[in-house]
Amino acid sequence: MRDTRLDAFRGLTVLLMLTVNNLPPGAPGWLGHGPFGQSYHLADLVLPWYLFAMGAAIPYSREGARNKGLSPLLLELRILRRVGLLFLLGLGLTSLQARRPVFALDVLQLLALAYWVGAWLYDLPPLRRTFLALALLSAYGAAILLLPVPGIGAGVFRPDENAILHLNRTYLAPLGLRGLPSAIPTGAFVLLATGVGEALRARRALWPWGLLGLAGGLAFLPFLPPDKTYWTPTYLLLALFAAVVALEGLGRLPALRRLLSPLGTNPLLAYALPIALKLTVLSGFLAATQTFLLVRFGLPGGYLYTAGYVLVWSVILWALDRKGIYMRV
Numbered sequence: 001m002r003d004t005r006l007d008a009f010r011g012l013t014v015l016l017m018l019t020v021n022n023l024p025p026g027a028p029g030w031l032g033h034g035p036f037g038q039s040y041h042l043a044d045l046v047l048p049w050y051l052f053a054m055g056a057a058i059p060y061s062r063e064g065a066r067n068k069g070l071s072p073l074l075l076e077l078r079i080l081r082r083v084g085l086l087f088l089l090g091l092g093l094t095s096l097q098a099r100r101p102v103f104a105l106d107v108l109q110l111l112a113l114a115y116w117v118g119a120w121l122y123d124l125p126p127l128r129r130t131f132l133a134l135a136l137l138s139a140y141g142a143a144i145l146l147l148p149v150p151g152i153g154a155g156v157f158r159p160d161e162n163a164i165l166h167l168n169r170t171y172l173a174p175l176g177l178r179g180l181p182s183a184i185p186t187g188a189f190v191l192l193a194t195g196v197g198e199a200l201r202a203r204r205a206l207w208p209w210g211l212l213g214l215a216g217g218l219a220f221l222p223f224l225p226p227d228k229t230y231w232t233p234t235y236l237l238l239a240l241f242a243a244v245v246a247l248e249g250l251g252r253l254p255a256l257r258r259l260l261s262p263l264g265t266n267p268l269l270a271y272a273l274p275i276a277l278k279l280t281v282l283s284g285f286l287a288a289t290q291t292f293l294l295v296r297f298g299l300p301g302g303y304l305y306t307a308g309y310v311l312v313w314s315v316i317l318w319a320l321d322r323k324g325i326y327m328r329v
Helices: 004-020 042-067 072-098 107-121 126-146 163-175 180-201 207-220 233-251 254-264 267-279 283-297 299-322
Strands: none
Touching: 004 042, 004 180, 004 233, 004 254, 004 267, 004 299, 042 072, 042 107, 042 180, 042 233, 042 267, 072 107, 072 267, 107 180, 107 267, 126 163, 126 180, 126 207, 126 233, 163 180, 180 207, 180 233, 207 233, 233 254, 254 299, 267 283, 267 299, 283 299
């Protein structure tokens, strides 16, 4: 069973991703990523919205497993298979970018770990699941503020000095696990999103989840700023609020929903394939095209490149959806 609102939301996220990943030099700052502690620009929505869509889809996936009569063991194995394949695909893209085999945590690897947390804890009762997710976010925020950094002390949260950075740099980076602590807040965020998925599936109101995100984000704001690099609770809860607002808007705009839905049926391919092609066979062509348009037309030429890139991939994703070709793990 599919929900066109969720497909359209994923489509909107894909559209944002393709746009902000291909902005021309000189584009306004609010289109890209915000600086440290100011992750409320447009590009800052993309990755948490991918996480949100992943979490919101878990109730639908679990319902499908029940309808197929999947045993608990097979369900666990399917979850582990998804986590493993997503992690390996991420390692492949990371290695492709480095042009050598690399073991490191990047976007897809983090998505895999966050999905693992959300999928494994999903069987908890809904209220307990929500409280656990909020507790994990609170504990992570408290760790940032209370864990002392050698030579600096506790309560320091600066881009070059904070507890998470110290943990990553000192202990985890030598193991290729830099960024592992981020699995805690992102996993909690996926767990929160499962509640929104259940509300979507049951056709219940979504506004309580938006209110939770807004109130939680504002409650954390005096203590931690919204920051994507370190996945602060403020940032994730405000992203939850923005996601619910977007879903509510899509629910009231059927024409836009129909337009965006085909882009959201292949979110993994929409992320992985453009990056893989950009790093390999299309790297020279795309760079030359963007340079030509910028030299010939200035910044408008850069926007023309962005619009053309987004349009080409939108047509490809639309065609794949029409033919029923999907990338699944």
